[in-house]
Amino acid sequence: MRRGVYLIEEVDFRPMNSRKPLEYLTWLTGYKRADQDRDRPELTAGLSIRSRQIDLAGAFYAVGITGHQQFKAVTLWDCHGGWDGGWRQMMDIYAGVDPRLFLSDIDDLRFSAFSRPLGAVPGCPALADLLAEAYAAPFYLFESATVRPGAALDYLAAVREERAPVLAEHGHRCVGLYEVLFCDTEVVTVWGMSLDDHLALQRARDAALGLDDETEPDHRLLDWRKRAREFLDGSWRETLLAPFPGSRLAPVT
Structure with a gap:
């Protein structure tokens, strides 16, 4: 069995505008639902990589009163197939630094995003x-x-x-x-x-x-x-x- 490879991303929105995380999470969950029936990965202008193997497992609104910076969204991604699956597909989009990487339907919506790649350890649920x-x-x-x-x-x-x-x-x-x-x-x-x-x-x-x-x-x-x-x-x-x-x-x- 291959090691599970995941990605967690924390996104914040400034200046403080409570509608921005709503707009972002609505956009993100909507386009990833459409990816579930996709046969092959594709790099598209405005939406970046489209792939069913890069799976948005969880999209969350951070509960600010528990210590998060307000306002923040957190997403958890599953790279199906591990290093040679979803992870390779994400890395492939940087080969040649395709100009489509620099176009996004959510430009200027996010203030910053911090991504961390995660490796499952023994006992970690898939x-x-x-x-x-x-x-x-x-x-x-x-x-x-x-x-x-x-x-x-x-x-x-x-x-x-x-x-x-x-x-x-x-x-x-x-x-x-x-x-x-x-x-x-x-x-x-x-x-x-x-x-x-x-x-x-x-x-x-x-x-x-x-x-x-x-x-x-x-x-x-x-x-x-x-x-x-x-x-x-x-x-x-x-x-x-x-x-x-x-x-x-x-x-x-």
């Missing part, structure tokens, strides 16, 4: 399997962490073996465990959950800290944070994402 299952969650937890050089795989193994079972008991399902590629100091994890499970987890942590005496504490949540510090070497942050209606990881309404 996004294609989740989509085939029609899995969807009302919210997703997005973790980005800086680890000691070379510690990414060890950290993710610890997440899989020690943290994932605890989060599962709190209704959080693992969606992705990723090493950020082309560097050795960053990881990304993604989890799906309901709003009630999100709130219950926060209260269980508060109770373990002695800050909530009306619910059951889960001291394992504090134990994990101590364990995680054995691998971390810089910023660590968890934020929430709301799946955009019509995207593939969004509940059907």
Whole structure:
């Protein structure tokens, strides 16, 4: 089995205009739905690469109150076929620096975009399997962490073996465990959950800290944070994402 190769992109919009992320996510999900029946990849003016193997698995509006810069969209892409599939198709569009690369239907809509290539690690679910299952969650937890050089795989193994079972008991399902590629100091994890499970987890942590005496504490949540510090070497942050209606990881309404 080939390693899963994915891409996560964070897009922000300035000056602050709440309609810009709506317009962007509507445009993006619309044209990618049309790509599902495409027989072969094609580079088109205004829309860049069109391919069913470059699959928009998730399109999200970032919940600003959880620590994102407002306003922000996050997208998660699956490169079907790995390095020789969707990844090759994305790289092919740069061969010869085709002038069509510099035309886009969304010019001037985005202020900036930051893309990170991701490699699945052992125990990471395949996004294609989740989509085939029609899995969807009302919210997703997005973790980005800086680890000691070379510690990414060890950290993710610890997440899989020690943290994932605890989060599962709190209704959080693992969606992705990723090493950020082309560097050795960053990881990304993604989890799906309901709003009630999100709130219950926060209260269980508060109770373990002695800050909530009306619910059951889960001291394992504090134990994990101590364990995680054995691998971390810089910023660590968890934020929430709301799946955009019509995207593939969004509940059907």
